[in-house]
Amino acid sequence: MARYTDAVCRLCRREGMKLFLKGSKCFSDKCPIEKRNFAPGQHGKDRKAKVVGYGLQLREKQKAKRIYFTQEGQFRNYYEKALKWKGVTGEKLLQQLECRLDNVIYRMGFAQSRRQARQLVRHGHVAVDGRKVNIPSYQVSAGEEISIRESSKKLPVLELAKEFASHGTQPTWLEVDRDNYKGRVLNLPKREDIQLPVNEQLIVELYSK
Numbered sequence: 001m002a003r004y005t006d007a008v009c010r011l012c013r014r015e016g017m018k019l020f021l022k023g024s025k026c027f028s029d030k031c032p033i034e035k036r037n038f039a040p041g042q043h044g045k046d047r048k049a050k051v052v053g054y055g056l057q058l059r060e061k062q063k064a065k066r067i068y069f070t071q072e073g074q075f076r077n078y079y080e081k082a083l084k085w086k087g088v089t090g091e092k093l094l095q096q097l098e099c100r101l102d103n104v105i106y107r108m109g110f111a112q113s114r115r116q117a118r119q120l121v122r123h124g125h126v127a128v129d130g131r132k133v134n135i136p137s138y139q140v141s142a143g144e145e146i147s148i149r150e151s152s153k154k155l156p157v158l159e160l161a162k163e164f165a166s167h168g169t170q171p172t173w174l175e176v177d178r179d180n181y182k183g184r185v186l187n188l189p190k191r192e193d194i195q196l197p198v199n200e201q202l203i204v205e206l207y208s209k
Contacts (some may be wrong), residue, residue: 023154057206064198068097069114074137079207089199091191101126104146106207108176108183109156109165125152147182168184 010173053158079203082092095182097103102118111117118136120126127149140146148158162191164179173193176183 014198054206057202060199060202061206062194064094064097064200064203067114067196067198068100069118070097070137076207088191090204093203094191094194094196094198094200095189096139098194099139099141099185100183101133101134103127103139104140104174104185105208107171108146108169108174109168109178110148110181110203112157112164114159116161120148120152121159125149125155126206140189142185145182145184147180150166153181 065072070078078096079089079093081108082089082096085092098107102114102121105111105117105120106114111120111197121136121138122134124132124134125148126137127147130143130147132149148155152158158181165178169187169194171183173187173189175186
């Protein structure tokens with residue numbers, strides 16, 4: 001399956017804002033967007049055209065895709081499912097993205113970024129209700145227990161992630177025991193629980209054309 005292998009900081013520069021894709025680096029002076037807050041490429045400094053209409057809708061979709069590290073086909077499938085469910089389509093779309101296993105690992109503070117959380121899942125370090133799950137896109141459900149497997153709890157990245165997470169806030173829809181590297185999904189997140197710089201209505205408008 002295709003995946004992005006270039007420098008992720010270029011994605012933040014393309015969107016003109018921090019997407020927090022590199023964990024602690026995003027909060028340091030080493031963050032490229034602090035020094036080069038313009039689009040990447042030879043003409044990045046020169047092209048400052050106003051984005052409106054379709055371009056604005058496209059940028060919102062790209063922003064959401066890049067935050068959650070999903071491919072176009074997968075993102076479109078999330079939208080198609082959200083369209084069939086009862087409720088506000090945009091909110092259902094974000095709820096699916098937020099309930100991805102790699103995102104939940106990140107939200108629980110077991111990884112400094114979603115990309116690192118994805119790696120933890122893919123390498124078999126994560127269990128759901130005691131069963132190993134190595135699919136980052138796995139959709140968690142209310143009541144499920146998410147934990148780092150016993151054999152993986154001494155990984156250095158976990159200790160660094162715990163220290164990093166101690167300075168942030170814990171999502172109200174998750175119950176987390178960071179000392180034992182486990183947590184539980186209390187309920188599915190609502191829109192007010194998802195603090196993202198994304199206007200999901202513009203994404204819905206883009207796909208509904």
